[in-house]
Amino acid sequence: MPWIPRYLGRMTETLDPTDWAILVEVQRDGRIPLTELGRRVNLSASATTERLKRLEAAGVISGYRADVDLAKVGYAVLAVVRLKYPGNKHDPLKKLLQRRFEILECLRTTGDDCYTLKVAAGSMAHLEDLVNELTEFGSTTTNLVYSQTQPYRGPQTPPPEL
Amino acid sequence: MPWIPRYLGRMTETLDPTDWAILVEVQRDGRIPLTELGRRVNLSASATTERLKRLEAAGVISGYRADVDLAKVGYAVLAVVRLKYPGNKHDPLKKLLQRRFEILECLRTTGDDCYTLKVAAGSMAHLEDLVNELTEFGSTTTNLVYSQTQPYRGPQTPPPEL
DNA sequence: CAAGATACCGGGGAATCCACGGCATAGCGC
DNA sequence: GCGCTATGCCGTGGATTCCCCGGTATCTTG
Numbered sequence: 001m002p003w004i005p006r007y008l009g010r011m012t013e014t015l016d017p018t019d020w021a022i023l024v025e026v027q028r029d030g031r032i033p034l035t036e037l038g039r040r041v042n043l044s045a046s047a048t049t050e051r052l053k054r055l056e057a058a059g060v061i062s063g064y065r066a067d068v069d070l071a072k073v074g075y076a077v078l079a080v081v082r083l084k085y086p087g088n089k090h091d092p093l094k095k096l097l098q099r100r101f102e103i104l105e106c107l108r109t110t111g112d113d114c115y116t117l118k119v120a121a122g123s124m125a126h127l128e129d130l131v132n133e134l135t136e137f138g139s140t141t142t143n144l145v146y147s148q149t150q151p152y153r154g155p156q157t158p159p160p161e162l
Numbered sequence: 163m164p165w166i167p168r169y170l171g172r173m174t175e176t177l178d179p180t181d182w183a184i185l186v187e188v189q190r191d192g193r194i195p196l197t198e199l200g201r202r203v204n205l206s207a208s209a210t211t212e213r214l215k216r217l218e219a220a221g222v223i224s225g226y227r228a229d230v231d232l233a234k235v236g237y238a239v240l241a242v243v244r245l246k247y248p249g250n251k252h253d254p255l256k257k258l259l260q261r262r263f264e265i266l267e268c269l270r271t272t273g274d275d276c277y278t279l280k281v282a283a284g285s286m287a288h289l290e291d292l293v294n295e296l297t298e299f300g301s302t303t304t305n306l307v308y309s310q311t312q313p314y315r316g317p318q319t320p321p322p323e324l
Numbered sequence: 325c326a327a328g329a330t331a332c333c334g335g336g337g338a339a340t341c342c343a344c345g346g347c348a349t350a351g352c353g354c
Numbered sequence: 355g356c357g358c359t360a361t362g363c364c365g366t367g368g369a370t371t372c373c374c375c376g377g378t379a380t381c382t383t384g
Contacts, residue, residue, distance in 0.1 A: 026228035027227055028227075029225065029227075030193065030226035031226045058234065059231055059234055060230060060234045061228050061231075062229045062230070062231050063229045064192035064227070065189055065190075065227055066185070066223050066226050067223065067225045067227055068185055068189060068224070068316045068317055069222055070317060072221055072222045073222060073320065074320050078269075080271060093311070097311065097312045104312075104315055105310070105312055105313065105314045107242065107307045107309075108309050108311050109306060109307050110306045110308070111305040111306075113305070116242055116305070120317060121321065122321025122323075122324065123324055125324040126322060141273075143273040143275070143278065144271060144273075145269045146270045146271065147270050148270075149255070149256070149268040149270050150259050150268035152266060152267045152280075152314070153263070153267070154227070154229070154230045154232075154266070155232060155235055155237055155266075155282060156263040158235065159236045159282075159284025159285070159288055160284065161284075162284065162285055162287040162288040
């Protein structure tokens with residue numbers, strides 16, 4: 001293992017292959033015991049613990065989350081809504097995000113549509129009600145999701161040098 | 163607490179307010195100890211364990227994941243790419259998903275653009291390289307992400323009756 | 325070469341997880 | 355009403371895991 005100095009708190013961290021192996025495993029199973037994790041990455045439990053703590057302290061791992069099946073809890077409809085947002089009063093939208101938990105994700109982007117939202121609804125009527133409220137902000141474009149060809153996965157390797 | 167019969171293995175589960183409280187907590191912190199979780203939802207540790215196991219067995223909780231900060235591991239650029247996909251040979255795209263881990267998510271949707279992808283890149287040159295490869299399948303529309311106004315969050319309440 | 329820093333290992337006490345049996349209540353059949 | 359069963363909750367250990375400690379090897383620095 002080459003010696004690589006670590007400088008914490010920086011924008012981008014210096015991660016060696018073992019760190020990446022740890023990240024891959026904890027992204028796959030966030031509740032894996034540290035002894036098992038150590039076995040997977042060929043390290044003792046205590047060394048694995050130190051690396052994991054460092055990754056958490058540096059903010060590389062920002063937290064652990066349980067993954068909930070939307071359909072199983074009653075959200076049968078998933079949709080992507082793009083919102084063309086005239087003007088620059090963005091506070092009302094933030095208010096809406098705090099009230100409407102059906103909005104699962106909201107990305108501000110370049111291009112004609114200022115925001116791209118991922119929303120979940122229990123029925124088409126529910127989705128219509130939600131889009132109605134969004135349309136008060138600007139024009140919307142809604143696409144229903146057939147299936148998640150690739151459910152969200154985190155980064156698995158460092159980005160290539162380009 | 164009202165008595166509610168439970169039927170596992172169905173498309174949608176019957177969840178009472180305590181189940182939802184558990185879901186909210188484990189989505190916020192997937193590594194919370196069961197004793198602490200029980201305290202939050204006013205239940206003993208063993209009762210909490212049984213409910214959690216049931217939710218896992220029923221597939222309501224599909225797994226636990228560590229959340230990795232993309233910028234901290236070198237992915238400075240996040241983008242939404244919409245892909246207009248002529249024809250119906252979808253296998254090559256699946257191959258690409260297995261090879262290109264920069265594609266974090268892929269949704270098949272209704273509308274003019276068949277697929278909506280979320281991709282991460284280390285630089286604009288890297289993103290260009292990636293979009294070039296996607297353009298071989300069909301025409302693409304790329305929007306860079308300024309910021310995640312609302313990072314992904316799971317469902318917090320049952321859907322309203324509409 | 326000595327001093328400091330980094331990364332790893334191993335050990336032992338504390339906390340957690342897990343499986344068991346017991347208790348209370350709701351629904352069901354008689 | 356009266357048993358019987360099923361469900362949900364609790365409490366108790368025994369096994370596992372976590373967490374903090376000191377010790378060692380290697381590399382950097384002066």
